Amino acid sequence: MTGSGESYPALEASLLSDEAAASARRKWEKTYLDVLGVCCSAEVALVERLLAPLDGVRAVSVVVPSRTVVVEHDPSAVSQSRIVKVLNGAGLEASVRAYGSSGVIGRWPSPYIVACGALLLASSFRWLLPPLQWLALGAACAGAPPMVLRGFAAASRLALDINILMLIAVVGAVALKDYTEAGVIVFLFTTAEWLETLACTKASAGMSSLMSMIPPKAVLAETGEVVNVRDIDVGAVIAVRAGEMVPVDGVVVDGQSEVDERSLTGESYPVPKQPLSEVWAGTLNLDGYIAVRTSALAENSTVAKMERLVEEAQQSKSKTQRLIDSCAKYYTPAVVFLGAGVALLPPLVGARDAERWFRLALVLLVSACPCALVLSTPVATFCALLTAARMGLLVKGGDVLESLGEIKAVAFDKTGTITRGEFTVDIFDVVGHKVQMSQLLYWISSIESKSSHPMAAALVEYAQSKSIEPKPECVAEFRILPGEGIYGEIDGKRIYVGNKRVLARASSCQTAVPERMNGLKGVSIGYVICDGDLVGVFSLSDDCRTGAAEAIRELASMGISSVLLTGDSAEAAVHAQERLGGALEELHSELFPEDKVRLVSAVKARVGPTMMVGDGMNDAPALAMADVGVSMGISGSAAAMETSHATLMSSDILRVPEAVRLGRRARRTIAVNMVSSVAAKVAVLALALAWRPVLWAAVLADVGTCLLVVLNSMLLLGEGGGRRGKEEACRATARSLEMRRSQLAAVSPDAATKSVGKTGGDASKGCHCCHKPIKSPEHSVVINVRVDEQREGPTDATCTPAKNVEVTGLVDASVMPASSSCVSGGGCCSREKTGRNM
Template sequence: MAEAQNKNVYRVQGFTCAHCAGKFERNVQAISGVDEAKVNFGAAKLTVFGSASIEEIEHAGAFENLRIQPDRFRAAAEEEPERPFWRRYLLLLLAGAFLFAAIVLQYRLGEDNLLTILSFAASIIIGGSGLFLTGLKNLVRLEFDMRTLMTIAIIGAAIIGEWSEGAIVVILFAISEALERYSMDKARNSIRSLMDIAPKEASVKRNGKEWIVDVEDIEAGDILIVRPGQKIAMDGVVVHGSSAVNQAAITGESMPALKNLRDEVFAGTLNEDGVLEIQVTKRVEDTTLAKIIHLVEEAQAEKAPSQAFVDQFAKYYTPAIMLISLFVMIGPPLFAGADWNTWVYQGLAVLVVGCPCALVVSTPVAIVTAIGNAAKNGVLIKGGVYLEEMGSLKAIAFDKTGTLTAGKPEVVHFASFGNAEVDFAHFAALEHKSRHPLSAAILKKADLDGVMYEKINVHDFISITGKGIKGTIEGKEYAAASPSFFSTWSSGFHAADIKEQVEALQRKGNTVILFGTKEKILAISAIADQVRETSVEAVKKLKELGIEKTVMLTGDNRMTAEAVGTELGIDEIRSELMPESKLELIKDMRKKAGRVAMVGDGVNDAPALAASTIGIAMGGAGTDTALETADVALMSDDLKKLPFTISLSRKALRIIKQNIIFALGIKLAALFLVVPGWLTLWIAIFADMGATLIVTLNGLRLLRVKDR
């Protein structure tokens, strides 16, 4: 409680690199009154545990001119007005003008002319003023980050008379920072664009009148009026009207969903044709959309294995570059009598080319972009580690009901062996005590048939997990349960005609529920849950992607399970399973296959989801539990999102590997130029700037991965 009260979250504007974000985190951590500080570079957010004013936090980020604002849902969606190009890059433009003038003067008057040197010096001072201030402060504190290395290199170049190259390095560095900032902002905007989905105002009915109200002033219980073509501003339930609602922004579904009385709707979805009155169920900061944005931003802070490796590697990489640079500067002159100026210059170039920026940014930009793209397509990935694991899956296990099937079972057959009206009334009364999806199918039929069951008293009600239910009605014990339960509980089950009927119904893929007493079977019902069309296509695509094994885990009977599994082309079918049996099977699959995903509803299959490498919840938009407990949530009930997510993950893994190899490879290639003495400062800065831009742009390619 105390920690929650002292926790404050801020949005940060002005980040240019992951290394600088780490320094900012350490600076905030050092503020008196701050217990802990965490920077989420991907989402550009800062979490502070303890007390610190915005002025103190901005002072901690003054080295990069960071701007801080409280993290509110509305504030996050509002971008500050963009300044004109010439104002944003005034110093860079001035430095460029002096550099151009210096090059002209060098051509006309010579490089040793005082006016030429002063022009180059002016370009260096104007273009690198911010760089030098930070670099010199870091040098005093013995903090050797990118700006420190660049400052040493540029000052060293000026000392040995390489004014032109020093100025070119300053300009190229400033350009690279501007481009890197633009690229990272583009990656972050893949998430921030989600914030613009929901409207900022809505029409609310209060005291018989309609008012236009800011969404932050709307409370749970208010009634929204949403007309055709308008977006729904808040989560709620329909209390009047019906309409087709386009939910693509939340669930990724391409087809609109028909919404009728008591149906749930989400903020950010589009009302297409009818007028809806919606009772608000959540405040703006608690809507499904707000939760998705929050969870996606938190996911960006979760380091993937590759990112953790890069961060650890960078700790040793920078000091190593410093030592190599020092050796290049003094080694050849001391041991081989080489020219000091030449090798000091080469050593300075090593410092520039050795900046770890490209390496540090190689992984997070790909992860931020991939997670943002997935969210836009209705898939919530809870962290970089899960993004990487998705691409390495070998086997996938599916729950049947509500995952491979529609999850809306219907009674397709009912037969009574006595008084049909009385038997069905007692049957429905017993099922009324249960919350199982199959019970809902029985009650739906009872309501349609006008059966009066609600006033029938049921005593001593017991739910037998995975088998059925029992209860006492008018002093007699009844059960509504599976044939396997009745085979040991009721002597009436063993009549030949009962077994034949059960087997005939099960062969058609139905789930059979018997109703009766210990002495006889009173009624037999068959319930069917239709296989989703998308499930057939999804399983086919998963096999095309190279998933080695697909398994269906269900509590249903063997014949029903086999009928469904065969239709879908599932490799292995396990039926009549209790929740603990599913858990053991997942553990066994992990031992044999390694990386295994479990796809379920996020609630009933919680143990199996937790035991799998990746727990994937279906229909995350409808349940808070799925959003909070699963590693990956498919926001719609569409299994076709699963092959898309695996493809996205694999492409992200390829791009991350490409980025790491390229970032290290280009540095190594540039360092080899030291041997013949060919490495120059401008080649070094091009190598560093080029590598940073290429890995960033390569990561942004993940925005182009589409759900087909």
Template sequence: MSEQEAKVMKEEMNDYRVQGFSCANCARKFEKNVKKLPEVQDAKVNFGASKISVYGETTVEQLEQAGAFENLKVKPEKSAEVVNEEEKKQEEKVPFYKKHSTLLYSVLFMALGFLSMFVNGNENIVTALLFITSMLVGGLSLLKTGLQNLVRFEFDMRTLMTIAVIGGVIIGEWAEVAIVVILFAISEALERFSMDRARQSIRSLMDIAPKEAVIRRNGQEIMVHVNDIAVGDIMLVKPGQKIAMDGVIVNGYSAINQAAITGESVPVEKNLDDEVFAGTLNEEGLLEVKITKLVEDTTISKIIYLVEEAQGERAPAQAFVDKFAKYYTPVIVIVAALVAVLPPLFFGAGWETWIYQGLAVLVVGCPCALVISTPISIVSAIGNAAKKGILVKGGVYLEEIGGLKAIAFDKTGTLTKGVPVVTDYRVIEEQTDEQGLLSIITALEYRSGHPLASAIMKKADSDNISYSDIPIEDFSSITGKGIMGKINGKIYYIGSPKLFQELSVTNLNKAIEWDVIALQKQGKTVMVVGTEDKIEAIIAVADEVRESSKEVIQKLHQAGIKKTVMLTGDNHSTANAIGEHVGVTDVQSELLPQDKLDVIKQLKSENNHVAMVGDGVNDAPALAASTVGIAMGGVGTDTALETADVALMGDDLKKLPFTVKLSRKTLNIIKGNITFAIAIKLVALFLVIPGWLTLWIAILSDMGATLLVALNSLRLMRVKEDE
């Protein structure tokens, strides 16, 4: 496909919400039907998010016709918000007995059938009619789809069930067939309920941001729907209200609870020109916010979109199950046929007995539990992660994290805060005025523009020391060594220890040199302050290590991550000091961006599965080359959301061990589900040998397996960070 064609297709792509999916197989069949529509070039169903992306021209009527086999209802994505609200209200109004009336009527006719069988006997025409009515009421949709599949030689769960039902009716097993139909309907309802519960984690994200906001226009304050708010509008947010749109504070200050997006429970102080995000809670002051993004571009909208896309991405386990089910279902049909035919032909057994056993094999062979085992797990886990401020962009990455052997960390902004701070300030002579000297140092640095000057200015500000109004004469920069300037007739120097060796100051002794070396070994940048005659103070600045870094590295090692590597452009001594402090197993220093990429490639060749944790901007090549790229601080950072496979929204490294734990738990649950689903089928199939397998045991084992697998998967929604 040419770039132009791809662009045209993207422009013609439309998303639709789909209501009524009962299983993954139905979703795939719907996708196949939509692809056959005349003006459609391609279509992709996202079963996890219950939506379809259509490339080309089509109508809602055509889409609903393609999903008529399952009576699917389709709505355009743009109106989904309104539709969701309407559906919620309608669902609240619909009583249980009306919602499941078909199933209840089916059960009623079956009960009457058993009553008639008790009174009139099994062979009575009334008994037969009641059971057949129960089958038709409860299984009309099943039989209709199954027969269509049978004509097209498409074998799925409904095809197997239809053959079993028709066969059961032919050999006169009215009661058992009625039970099978009802239990299958219950199984589908449970499957649908489980999937809806998993999807609810994303729907709850949609409800986080208010649908209306107070906007000031033409001097008036009016309530406006978020769809009608424009970039540049001024939004008013009172204390206790949720923020409806992304924007920048133009008046007021407050503490904002960003837990809905970042997962962090501690409110964040926000002042003038600070960004605020839709869905967060204004806890204190009245805010005036200038809107910077349309509703579809807000951070919460992007998160919801990316999470839904992630739920649609098939994990390796899902790909295995899909491939397995593709060949498994026809094999079950062949096995069932052999069970029904071989014993009567070669061993003189009764035809009716073994046809019945063959039909039971068809029923027990339904891969419901197997097919649902992975999607519910992936949707539940990704939804849980999103609520805790961890954006995982696909099932494949969720699985890959569980198999990690090595994790590389960019130092600046990841293991450290990325902001330099003054760690040590020592005057050489006791009689020196510490505050007076600090104001002189800050006044000089204020004019220097040096990257570390901001740390010294912050120190002065926090100590309430004024510096901007101190007059300086003959200020100049000494290239590669430091700065100098005249204050009150005296020339002051700030620079490296080498600068003062050249000045030949009188008090440069071993004690000062040892102090400088000791601070440098701790990974700090040391600046010496003095005049032409003597050294007056030593000031050390460092990129502050995050409080959580040491604990996070320790937890990762306890979780079985064998290798943790810190990557930095810092010199060897600084890098080693920080690496030793946080506890990483390896330190790679004095690296250029290209060098970081080479280190990742080397780690990958040695360990196969490697994650890279960075800020998503200058670490983009290394993030892309790793097995899983993890970006820090995804809130409002488009680059992090687009580049990385996983984004830690709250800029919180402590979420990394939880992500590893959730991934491993997801993998274990998926493997457990698949093993259990296959094992229960094998156990039921072994009952064929002594002839003990019945239709109702077959469907009960299938329904039981589906229910247990679904409930087991939903446990992932409850995994907590402190477990």
């Protein structure tokens, strides 16, 4: 603006900059309103049209199923009460939701409904006193005002909504002098709306429990000053006492505690935290004081992103919903014309029973209301999304949810997904006499501390355990070689760390790999090359996650096949398969990121809709390729989280089959909703044609199916965590105990048994709820792997053809990536096959 200032008259320029400054000065706040008058998607546009033009309103979003309107506004320009007033002016029954309250709990019927019901009841005594029949007309009038208000608001923007259709029916009934029917229609309609609102309470409660997790205030550790969380900068240190929620994402800098991360991961067990541990906003600090250095602004915290996703997911319409919407657009006007035709044409051509035709037209009009059909998808989707969020699965939209239910195959990444991604260094050897151990460890740990690969953490830790501190600032150049390893320059040396591909690429002369590195089972072997010479080798091992075998078996029982895609060696893949008891159907190893993409699309073509579960940077393209890409863990790679369609906040892999089951349930619920809402209309029309048109039955069918659709969708809220049987709960306990022990063991080995004993009973004595011994299935495995021996080549380090490992059947040759199947006749060298130029 400053550059073009001269071309504007001075006054205008200053006005403009004032305006810009004003908008920058504005403090945006979000207000959540319960708006009971939002019943169909039809009202969404109305709400937006009412609020958007107000000065100081930045964004409006409407969440139909929970009847929530979220307004982002500047309270100094437009107050909450002003917004409420505007909405109520259109009869939308809005009120501000108090912070942390759960919405519309325990709401009584409105005075309109009560008056309507009482008058209708009194009018039923007209057989005693005939003038009482006029009370039915009074009942219709008493109950109608909210309908009239909303009907007018809709009509003024030329929309035909349910309120208008119902009013036509009421007026029609009055015209036929059938006052009781008019009263009954109003009473049924308003009561059903009220019941629907009550039913939605649970959904709103779930939604606000998701949104009110972050405390509004935080305490600065240094000064003890209480500040608004919105005003906390990145890098500030805040104090979180026992029993308090963590207000912002960050890293612990002082103190020790246990934190319940249930709100994010869906799993309720204490996670130990000490300096350098990450903590997340919305999690509960159970017992101890911690000081946290914030790593994000409050609005960018993980839980805030989660909240935004659920809100957005509501607005991004799913496939089925779009179909319904586009139909409804033609369907409603078509039926209005049809209704007019039915009412007018027969009398015109001389049919005798004009009143019957008029009634039939009214029945047709009322039945034309597609509101149950329109509600069938969004309410079910919303409930399923909420359930998913509560179990720690963040689904980015209704589309994804529907695809989840269609999954036929799941591709798992190995490191960090099937396995824990917590490597331990088993062997670390210096090769040759060029460098000393301490020198080598210093180089490697410095370079690796720039990498986020799970192996890097293990190597850095190993160096630290030998009292060597990494100095990442001394690394001059750093590069990640996807699927191979890393490259870095330190002290003027050019150093490669990685698998045998790196060895093939970087070493100039063939140095013999130490004897003891050959024939190691189930480990990943790494090489260190300094200026073309092999100077170090190491081996790393990683354990399978608890529940991995169970999850894969559960998927199999649902008719879903699982395959493994890994960038790691074939030996490591086979080892994982052994640990899983041969549960995987196919193994593919030594893959580059692009190979994973190709394999996912091949599985898609061969088996059907495919899910990819992964955590690493090398998984991101494959996650995007899959029908549903699921990234694992809050601490997984950011790239994976970005490109995935869903994120599993916890590391509990058993949530994968649970998610598929939820997707299937959601699909079934939507189908039932749609069929029943159409069937009800068909039944009423058939009744009208075959017997006689009963107006109140048509209204009952309409509002009744609306209510039914809502209630049926609500059943999805009970899915997931809540419906676990005792055995399942037991397994979950065992699982969390074991997870906890491994976390503790990482901190201090003897703390592990002590602390687990404190909260859950000693693991060695068995699960505290059923006293059965705890065992993880992976540790008692049946080995059932067929390795294609003929394809195995010679195994010296510089020429190591990959074994083509097949577990069930052979994969189509076109599917196998060239780099991973090195069919050896003996003269094959991995260098020829994989030595790519960067």
